[in-house]
Amino acid sequence: MNAQHSLVFVAVDFIAAMLIRSTGRTLQMARNRSLKSLDLRKSVNNSVNVSAGDTASLIYLWNPWTIITCVGSCTSPIENLMVVIMLHGACSRLAPLAAFGYVMATHLSLYPAILILPVALLLGYGPDTPPTKVFLQKGLSANKIDMSDNGKGTSQKGFGQFSWKPILHFILWVFIWSCYVLLLNSIILNKVGGLQEMFEKTYGFILTVKDLSPNIGVLWYFFAEVFDFFRSFFLIVFNMNIIFMVLPLAIRLKHRPCFLAFVYTAIVAMLKSYPSAGDSALYLGLLGLFANELAEMQFTFFLFFGYIGVSLLSPVMHNLWIWRVSLSLSLSFYTHMLCTVTNMAVFTGYW
Incomplete structure (x- = not known):
């Protein structure tokens, strides 16, 4: 399967x-x-x-x-x-x-x-x-x-x-297409709460960030x-x-x-x-x-290998944060570096 x-x-x-x-x-x-x-x-x-x-x-x-x-x-x-x-x-x-x-x-x-x-x-x-x-x-x-x-x-x-x-x-x-999708959902979900329940469990779940x-x-x-x-x-x-x-x-x-x-x-x-x-x-x-x-684009070499380095560090940060529960700043540092490298790759020297 x-x-x-x-x-x-x-x-x-x-x-x-x-x-x-x-x-x-x-x-x-x-x-x-x-x-x-x-x-x-x-x-x-x-x-x-x-x-x-x-x-x-x-x-x-x-x-x-x-x-x-x-x-x-x-x-x-x-x-x-x-x-x-x-x-x-x-x-x-x-x-x-x-x-x-x-x-x-x-x-x-x-x-x-x-x-x-x-x-x-x-x-x-x-x-x-x-x-x-x-x-x-x-x-x-x-x-x-x-x-x-x-x-x-x-x-x-x-x-x-x-x-x-x-x-x-x-x-x-x-x-x-929206009417067609909503009609199918209302038929399928009629016995489990209908469209209101679907919106609460999908869009509401995304916007309220209930799962931490x-x-x-x-x-x-x-x-x-x-x-x-x-x-x-x-x-x-x-x-x-x-x-x-x-x-x-x-x-x-x-x-x-x-x-x-x-x-x-x-x-x-x-x-x-x-x-x-x-x-x-x-x-x-x-x-x-x-x-x-x-x-x-400028600085292609540094941006490319910077992104690769941050990606390779992700399993290390996951192990330190989730399993070893140490280095409380490791995840924040990793995510900040990933966002920084991505932003630089997108906007640096493109125009």
Whole structure:
């Protein structure tokens, strides 16, 4: 029975990897079109054009976090698959598919709800994103005369116009899939409390952080130490912490909606109430979609091996904290280092 379960999760991870590969190819074609529209063909030909889709799919399949979740028969691969389906449908501008992935991902875990903004931007603008600042700087001197002659027309030729039609189509399909999922849940859970009981045991459980069992997150440790009098206040603060980052990041990265979705998934993996290794597997796989941009990132060597070092220290910290009950600051130090390395890897030198 365990072998059959493992095969199911292997199949789920394989499907997710293939969808990530297809999404990467879509993004790469859109990137090339944007570079051609800005008359930067020479820069593209002279640069190493890595197949981002192949790289991302291999990273997702073979990174240790994916293997751990698959061997452990964790349900995280199913949640990751729904997020990938949502992004693939949005990049392909398939509103029904994107809506299905969004509804199922939100149903399985509350936090993918914040991905509504990058999905809307992908459907409205499409994946035709502008090139990175590095390519713009390389082509600035060559295109200076053309830009002065043509005005703003040449610089904006690669930017698509926003369209509300696919977004309205997406909202309609979100409503249809949501009604379908809620109807099935009400039928199945009719004898055990209905939808109200389901929301209390799922979303309520996530938001109230009732289970303080040790995990790789920080909320269980914090709420185990906080006084009950301040618990409601800090629950609001921690739950709103993710929401506070949504709008500023959307304003800053509205021209790169797929990268915005990756940043959201990375933030959720660090700040959600009950994180797992599968959350890290997802955002590491999505990180591979930007292999060409990451080639120009600063301090890649130190960030890469810093992340590996922190990951290898996780079983040591788990043993010291859970089994030996020593070094009370070890878990906090490990989690702080993991968050620091991830934040640096995401934001350092990307623009």
